[in-house]
Amino acid sequence: MDAVLESLPDVFRAFGYTVLLFLVSGVFSLIGGTLLVAMRVGPVSVLNKAAATYVTLVRNTPLLAVFFFFSFAAPKIGINFKWVDVHIGTFDFTSFFSTAVVALTLYTSTFVCEALRSGVNAVPLGQAEAARAIGLPFSGVMRAVVLPQAFRASVPPVASALIALLKNTSVAAVFGVIEAASQMKIMTNNNADERWGIFIAFALGYVLLVEVVSLAAGTLERRWRIA
Amino acid sequence: MAAHVLFDAPGPKTVARHRTYSVVAVLVLLVLLGLAVKRLYDEGQFAYELWEPFVTPNIMQAIGEAWLDTLSMAALAVLGALVFGVVFGVAKLSEHTPVRWASWVVVEFFRAVPVIMLMTFSFYAVFNSMSIERGAYWSVVLSLTVYNGAVLAEVFRAGINALPRGQAEAAYAIGMRKTQVMNLILLPQAVKIMIPAIISQMVVALKDTSLILIVFGVGLTKILKSLPLSFNNIVPTTLVIAGLYVLTNLVLTAIANYAQKKFVGEKEMLQVSMVGQTDQNQSAATF
Amino acid sequence: MRFTRTKAIVATAALALSLAACGDAGGDGETVDVDVADDASFDAGTRMAELADQGTINVGVKFDQPGLGFNETGADMPTGFDVDIAKILVASLGIDPNDTSKVKYIETISDNREPFLEEGKVDLVLASYSITDERRAVVGQTGPYMLTGQQLLVPEDSDAESPEDLQGKEVCSVTGSTSLDNAKAQGMKPVGFDTYSQCVDKVLDGTVEAMTTDGTILAGYAAQNEGELKVVGDPFSEERIGVGYSKDFPEMCQWINDTLEEANEAGTWAEAFEANLGASGVETPDFPELDSCES
Secondary structure, three states: OHHHHHOHHHHHHHHHHHHHHHHHHHHHHHHHHHHHHHHHHOOOHHHHHHHHHHHHHHHOOOHHHHHHHHHHHHHHOOOOOOOOOEEEOOEEEOHHHHHHHHHHHHHHHHHHHHHHHHHHHHOOHHHHHHHHHOOOOHHHHHHHHHHHHHHHHOHHHHHHHHHHHHHHHHHHHHHOOOOHHHHHHHHHHHOHHHHHHHHHHHHHHHHHHHHHHHHHHHHHHHHHOOO | OOHHHHOOOOOHHHHHHHHHHHHHHHHHHHHHHHHHHHHHHHOOOOOHHHHHHHHOHHHHHHHHHHHHHHHHHHHHHHHHHHHHHHHHHHHOOOOOHHHHHHHHHHHHHHHHOOHHHHHHHHHHHOOOOOOHHHHHHHHHHHHHHHHHHHHHHHHHHHHHHHOOHHHHHHHHHOOOOHHHHHHHHHHHHHHHHHHHHHHHHHHHHHHHHHHHHHOOOOOHHHHHHHHHHHHOOHHHHHHHHHHHHHHHHHHHHHHHHHHHHHHHOOOOOOOOOOOOOOOHHHHHHHO | OHHHHHHHHHHHHHHHOOOOOOOOOOOOOOOOOOOOOOOOOOOOOOHHHHHHHHOOEEEEEOOEEOOOEEOOOOOOOOEOHHHHHHHHHHHOOOOOOOOOOOEEEEEOOHHHHHHHHHOOOOOEEEEEEEOOHHHHHHOEEEEEEEEEOEEEEEEOOOOOOOHHHHOOOEEEEEOOOHHHHHHHHOOOEEEEEOOHHHHHHHHHOOOOOEEEEEHHHHHHHHHHOOOOEEEEOOOOOOEEEEEEEOOOOOOHHHHHHHHHHHHHHHOHHHHHHHHHHOOOOOOOOOOOOOOOOOO
């Protein structure tokens, strides 16, 4: 544990990157997932099929392969993020951070999409039928009746997808972002005799973050629950 | 709720509008796809020499062996996870509070810690004295065993709780003991409804085997890492390896769906509560 | 890069046609020819005599370091400068270094070299193994057979000439290497990747300003990308690359030194350097002065 205490600023900075990756990719994933689910349940069958194909393909690809593609393969065909160069305090948001955000977002969106779809499926049939009976068009059915209920019903599965995202930010360790998992690797390599302590310290950091996210989700679920 | 319930059978005007949408959508998609292909073509990514390794016998053989390694890591991990899952799933239902709490802590811990950290740690701390390829192999198996085992423990607990309560009550009524009720009545039924969930977990395990790249490439990840070093063909390699993973996973998913129909019928797959959600209150209820 | 690729493809094609299935397909597709000593004789009871008698040996090398120790996908033997030096040592024991049934090339990475030597899993380590006092406390190290220092590899049009010009800039190197720690100490922002080639790509596409590691490795990449990349700056660290052996067999030190010295005199050392690291424009350095075995 001494090693962890000695380099506490590094440890906090590393977890800072973890949280930032989570927050930024989380927001984008929610947007991406909503777009995908709109295509998925909408009336245009081409979009429906395209979204379904995308979701199936990406869900079955290892996240590491998605990262690998954007980190090494994409620059070869002219897709890169080196134009991103923002520095806030001690945090650097450069191409490595943005590559991680892109990979995490494209991957997590598909899981958010499926979570939201399960929420849409959870809305009782009668709701949509009743909405149509009073003459609402598709957009009205969705906006006024189905989606509000679907969002409520999908809080737990979306929270699961976001918790998975939180843990998946660790993959960025392999691609140049010094977040928690990377920092742990650096520290265990430099302090081989303290491997157990370092591992447990970092693991507990993650447990804490996961608990915070799931507590937040639980609170939301309770607040949005209809009596 | 099927999608068509959300809107009326469209009238002629709407049909026309949807047709326009479809045409536009198809065009946009085709343009995107075309741009992607053009990009690849312009950058010379379709050059035969970049793809040649994938039809070269000794490299194909190496890829095949790597694929088998990946598959066997995932399979071993899922088998290990089954054992881990049964033990801790049942322990979570124990009527002894300390046992319940201890297993709860173990399960929550391994569900919350990223697999990549488990792998890094076990590679250096547990398997350091093995040859690195073996060490990496076994740290994948161990890490995925405890992670997926923790997830399966939840699946088991949920599976047992999903059984009609009358099953256990009837078993007690005819004078069975606690272990008999569990082993003869509850577990066999729970396992049956859990088979599809277990196979889907194999998809998760298969994808996660790639994370070992953080310390060392083994299985398909090894190819991903080393093949571009010799042929400077990182784009084709990434596409081929990702494609192999996707194909394997699609086959596994098809098997899971088949198993779902055969063993469970058309019911929904078993849902598991998320990490960190305590439902201790249900735990001891069965007994 | 293009140069390597063509060569590698030619080599692989050759393999496919099973013309030269000896596994020389990595790097430049070249390797030194070493003569297997047929009159190898060592004092009875030494480790060298034991190895020569049993006719087999395990050598720890790198598998992912083109030019030093690299095992191509599908090939059965690694290639590189480290590997060639290993072959010279193995051959002096009267063992055919190209016969994989007798010589096992075992992949080692930074973290397992000492345990492997201590546990006898490998008899020799030649894996870009810097000689340090910490390491000498647990294993035997001698040589060095190569001297190198940490430098910078930057794009041709870059103005950076030393670490001072790259303060606070992102600089790439391999995760877990001392190069990264040194870069941090020099005030640069280290970015860690898995292999040097990945870093080279990152410099080429402009994602990072520079990469840093041993000059010999950088020189190879600069030569492969002539006109695009250049090596700059004075070395800001000194690495002495040596041979690792087990502390249980101190007699191996003198044998290693003698064999290296002979290889220098016979010219095979320089040949090995040229074949693996001497890509156009890199001068073959002088053979380094060896450490004495008495201490």
